[in-house]
Amino acid sequence: MVKSLPPRSQVKLEDTWDLTSLFSSEEEFYQALAQLEDHANAFQQQFSGKMTDPPSIIEALTAYAELYEKLVPLSTYASLVLSTDQTNDAAQMLSSKFGSIAAKISSKLSFLSSELLTLPEETLQQAMQESADFKVYLEKLIRKKQYQLHPEVEKTLAAYSSTFSAPYGLYNTTKMVDMKFDDFEVGGKSYPLSYVSFEGDWEAEPDAELRRTAFAAFSNKLKDYQHTTAKTYDMQLQAEKTTSDLRGYETIFDYLLFNQEVDRSLYNRQIDLIMKELAPHMRKYAKLLQEAHGLGKMTFADLKISLDPSYEPEITVEESKKYIDDALEIMGPDYLEMVDRSYKERWIDFAQNTGKSTGAFCSSPYGDHPYILISWTGRMNEVFVLAHELGHAGHFYNANREQNVFNARPSLYFIEAPSTMNEMLVANHLLKSSEDPKFKRWVISSIVARTYYHNFVTHLLEAAYQRKVYERIDSGQSVNAGILNGLKRGVLEEFWGDAVEITPGAELTWMRQPHYYMGLYPYTYSAGLTISTQVSKRILNEGQPAVDDWIEVLKAGGTKTPVELAQMAGVDITTEQPLRDTIAYIGELVDELVKLTEEIKVK
Structure with missing residues (x-):
């Protein structure tokens, strides 16, 4: 509880x-x-x-x-x-x-x-x-x-650089300091609510009444701050637009993509193809969740639930290390030594406490070791989250040692490839460890619900919404809460169609994400996962040669463009084939979940 x-x-x-x-x-x-x-x-x-x-x-x-x-x-x-x-x-x-x-x-x-x-x-x-x-x-x-x-x-x-970064600080202060959540009540019993507990626990709560009531209570509190948060975000957007115009960029997109060293077509392709071609697979997944949980209707508040909550293993911090060591062993002894040090030397902040930033991140300062923030709830899916952050750590652990301070950091476009790569390695390892249908279904549903849903759906829908926001800004307009709510709802409805009811509060999801203060960041999650999906398949098929190539990519840091880094790993992102292959792979995983669910029912 x-x-x-x-x-x-x-x-x-x-x-x-x-x-x-x-x-x-x-x-x-x-x-x-x-x-x-x-x-x-x-x-x-x-x-x-x-x-x-x-x-x-x-x-x-x-x-x-x-x-x-x-x-x-x-x-x-x-x-x-x-x-x-x-x-x-x-x-x-x-x-x-x-x-x-x-x-x-x-x-x-x-x-x-x-x-x-x-x-x-x-x-x-x-x-x-x-x-x-x-x-x-x-x-x-x-x-x-x-x-x-x-x-x-x-x-x-x-x-004025600290003034230009002020909107991000103001956003965090509103979210983590001023916003206080009241307890919510179900069946005469009171339950505590906070940002961390909602995103770490209540969102995945198996009991539909508890989950939906928590979602409503959480959304109502967000609503109280929507106008301040929208104004804060508009300040960020207007500063970016002014900078883009002052410097002479043709559009705000060209300004924001410049340092990513990728063509705008790669940005648009990532959003357009996923919105169109991944949506049918994810609607099928939503229907599967609805049937598995016996829900009369599937709502936005139900999308983060586990396919089989009775089979959701709990895990301690100590136990997580064994899973991660076994899964990442293929990366070699040097990589495993880094993982070992991260636990032993307290590179990781596992604590749950008031005022702590939500989500998880890895900070990798040049000249020191990486630091990882996560709020550990004991759910097994957090092994994937920790593996993800250790992927960032492993990237810069290698790049920072091989490159000078100017050359270590690659383009933002590539930054999520090493992190999502580790999630794929964990998934592949777990799939090989048991033939039990229930365990296999749990692993595959974790890949779909954690790795792909998080990176290919949550963050990609943010990117689709963000593109609409920047189109407004680029045409000389501004935004307020009503406009942002409308844009977010529109993107959610377009993606989910009639498979999911976009309940009141869903439109406020734009308030929850700090990525909007980091330029065109959200779409890079799916870009990185597209690369890592293809490389993880290479590792499964080819073994050590593919791993060796990947280690060289990590060491290269920022000395090459995203296209060149992907080429080093055997992936050609100048074509849409890797993305289409990855979308097809997600479809295969969803089909496998449907099949395993039928098998388990028959047994």
């Missing part, structure tokens, strides 16, 4: 992450922040106006890399401390202090790219030849040249 969440001060130490490898105390953090500001001043004095030839360019970039490496742990610490308890005043102040100092530093350092781009391109090309370390950095800089503004404008925009 769901319990009320404790304050952060009452959770067990072993369930929390250990941030001391970043900073041993807040005092040490503040000292390092002051030193970084001094370092930035010295850097500006030493190199502003002095970069004239390849040797001086290389000297400046070497010093800049050193400075940037000192910024990373500060940024990470400020973010992670706040993410575990957004009600903590000290964490709020620390995060704000970092934001304001980081904006000052960013403004001071803006001269670097401005001055480099005033140099002849041949000079920059020569610097690349003399130092391969900075080739990728300079190539990306040259690519941006046509969108670069006057140095004084760049300096001013950089000074």
